[in-house]
Amino acid sequence: MKERIGVYICHCGGNISDYVDVEELGKMFHEQDGVIISKDVMFACADSNQKAMVKDIEEHQLDAIVVASCSPKLHLHTFKNVASRAGLNPTNYVQVNIREQCSWPHSDKPREATVKAAGLIRAGIHRVSHSESLDNIEISVTKAVLVVGAGVSGMKAAIDLARLGNEVFLVEKDYFVGGRIAQNEKLFMSGQKGKDVVTALYKEMKTLKNITLFTGASVDKVSGSLGNFHVDVKVKPRFINGKADKQVVKQAMEECPVYIYDEFNLGLAKRKAIYKNYPEALPDVPVIDAEALKDESDFKAKYASVFNFNEQEEVLSLIVGSVLITTGYDSYQPKVGEYGYKMLPNVLTLPEFKRLMELSPEKLIYNDQQIKKIAFIYCVGNRQTKGPNKYCSRQCCTSTIYTSLQLKEKYKDITAFHLYRDIRTYGKQEILYDQSSKQGDFYFKFEEKEAPVVEQKGKSLVLKFKDYLTAKMPLEVEADMVVLVTGMVAREDSVRISEHFKIPIGNDKFFNEIHPKLKPVETVIKGVYIGGSCQGPKNISESVQSSLSAAAKINALLKSGTVSIDPVIARVNGDACTWCGKCAEVCDYTAIKEVDSDGKRIARVNKAICTGCGICAPVCPVNAIEIAQYTDLEIESMIDGFMEAVEIKEREISTEVAEDTNAVTMKEYPQLWKNILQTMNGIKKSIPEVADELAEDKDIVTYHMMTMNKYSVVMAAGMDDKEEYYYYKIKNQ
C-alpha cells in the first residue's frame, strides 16, 4: 500500500479551472489519504512542472503519483516518463481525466463538475495506493522472420528484412512468385510491365543469401509466440526431376498432349499439364499436373527423365521471431447474372479483361467478335449499401481508366463508356482521368439504387441506365463488351490464416490492425504484423509502403535479440486455481495452458502471448485469475473513491466579463479565451499585441490562439506590415 503519494491537479490554463474549482481540490487530499504533496498547477505537462515533479518525488521520496489533467491518451506517457526520470516505477502512476470527462462535458454545471472531479481524483489516489511496481517482461527473440505471401509486398519486405541482417523465410502458396501484379500487363502511373517488376524483385532476392523462398508452400501449423514462433510449412511437390535436362523439359512442355484450366489467365486460355504461369515466371522450374497426366503413359514413358512422380509433400519446421502476413486479396467474383455475368457471353470482370488484352496483341477479339465498343461498370461488389462489402477498393477507378488508355493505345479504334458512381483517381492518378477525358472516353454517372441493366440485343449488349449528370436522363448505350470493375475482397483463405496466427478479422473480412493511424501494421498478436492488401484495399505503392513499414517495425523488434513487453497481462493465483479450463477456453490466443504445480493441476499464462485483454478474468469460478493493474483491489477501491462524500465550498462565481461580446457565445470558453476575445472585439490583432494588452506570456497566448483557431473561434486575417505575425479576428465578426 502506497503511503507517500503526490497529487497534481492541472488548471490546463482555464480549460479545467474555469469550471472545476481546482484550487479547492488541491487542498482536499491529506496525509490520512496517503497523500504527502497535493498541488494545483497551471499546466501539469509544462516542462517546469515536470521538473518540479521529479524534484518532489526525489525530495519527498514519493512512492506513487497521480496527475489529474487531460485524457491519458494525451499525456499518460509524459507522466510515466516523469516517474521514470525520478526513479519511480511508471506503474505507480495514475492519470485522472478531469478535462475530457469532467470540466468540458459538465461545463454547464461547474459545482457538480467539481464534486465529480473530487471523486475521480480520490478514485485515482485509491487506485495508485494499491499499485504494484511491475517491470517490463524481457523475452529473447530469434532473429528470423516468416513472410507469408510472395507478392510485391512480401518480396519487397523480405528483401529489406534480409538486407537488415535478418534470416527470412518467404512462403508462397503458388508455384511462382509475384502474386497479382504479374497478371497486369502494365502498371498504372509507372507504366512498367508487372512481370518485369516481379523479375527484378526475384533477381534482387537471389542476391541475398539469407532469404529462403518456398513456393507451392503454405503454413500448416503455428505454435509458440513472440520471439519464438514454431511454424510448420507444407511444401507441395512439383513432380519434376530437378536434375532433368532443361532442353528436354522444354520439349516435354511443347509436346505435352493434355491441356488444363489456366488459372493464371483466369480461364481465358488453356495451359499444358506441364506449365509455368507465363514463360518468364520464376522460379524457372515448371510444375506438372500429375493427375491430368495419369492416362498419358506413352508421353510419360517418352519423357521419363523429366518426371519425378515419387516426390512427396514435405513439411518443414521453422523457428522465427516474428511473422509478416502479406497474403494479398481476391478479386470480387460477381454472382451469376449480376450485370449479366456468366449469362451473357461478352460480360467479363476487369481482371479477366486485362488478361484478354494481354493475350490479344493485335486485335481485340472475343467469342469470334471484334470488340470496338466497351462499357465499364464501376463499383461492382464494392460500396454496397446493403451487401457486406461497404468499403471502396480505391485502386479500381484508376486501374480501369488506365486500362481504357491502354486500349486506345494498343487497338486504336476503340470507344470506351465509363458508367461510374464516383471517380476516385486521387493524388497523381487524377492525370490519368484527365487523359482519358481528353482521348474522348464517355463518362456517365449512375447511383446504386438505379444500377444499369445489361441486355443482349443481337450481337451487341445494351446498357440501360439513368445518367445523373444529365438530370437522370434515361440513356441506352450499345457495346460489344461489358467489363465489370470488380473491387477487392479478402482472400478466401484469410480465415485459415487468421486461425493459424490468431489475428483478428474485421467486418470487411480483411485482417485488422490495432489502430488505423497509430499502429497501422501491428496486430494484437505480439510479433505478428500485416502488410499490403491483406489488410484492406490498397494499390501497389500503398501495399509496398505498408509492408516496408511492417519490415521496419519487425527489424526494430528483433534487432537487440530481446524484446521488452508491457507487464499488463493476466496472472494466476496458483493457490486458488483448481483448473477447470474455462479461462483457456475463452482465450483466443491460447495463452493459457494447464500445468502441473507441485502435484496440482493449475492454469499458467504464457507471458509472451497474453495480450492483457482480461477476457479470462470474469469467467473464473474461483476468482483465481486477474490482470495486473486491473485487480479487484484497484477497481473496487476506485468505486469506493467515487462514492465517498465530498464537501466543497461554494466558489464565488466570477462575473461574465465578456457577455457583451456578441460575436460568440462566451460562457463555454475558458477565462483566458474570454479575455483574448475581448481584446479582439471587432479588431484584428496579432499574438504579440494580445499578449501585451493582457500582460500574458506570448507562448501561452499562442497556444490558446492556435486552439481557438482549431475550433473555429478565431480565424487568420492577413499579416502585419513586417510580415512577421498573422493577425487574428473573431470568426464571423
Added chain:
Amino acid sequence: MTQDQKKPKILVFSTDKISDPGIDQAGLRKIHYAPSVYVISLPCSSGVKPRWIMHALEKGFDGVFIAADGHECSYSSKCAEHTNQIILDSQALMTAKGISPKRIRMAALCSVCAEPFASHMENFSKILSNLDSTKD
C-alpha cells in the same frame, strides 16, 4: 439539493482503445451529460468482473453501463458474446440480492460515438429514475 444532483449515479465500464475516445470526444465537443456519470477504463469490455458490478451497486451506484467493444474489438471476435454473458451472470447475482436487472445495461460504443454516449446516459438515467420512483 438541485434537481440535477438527484440524477442517478452511473458507473460506466469503458475500454481504452474504443469507447474511451468516444467518451473523450463528447467532452471535447462539450456535449453535456449528467455529472453523476463516472467512467472506469479497461482494456476490453469482456474483462468486466460481475463482482465489480455488484460492488458498485452495493456501494450506492444506481446503475452500471458497459460500453461494449462489440465487433470493433481488436482482441476477440466473440467480444459481444462474452460481454453479454457477463451481463447475464451479473443479472443473476443482482436478482438474488433483490436488485433490479434493469440496473445494468450494455451497448456498443465506437471511438467517435460522442452523441450516442450522451444519449445512452440520458436514456439510462431515465430508466433508473423510473426504477427509483417505483422503488424497484
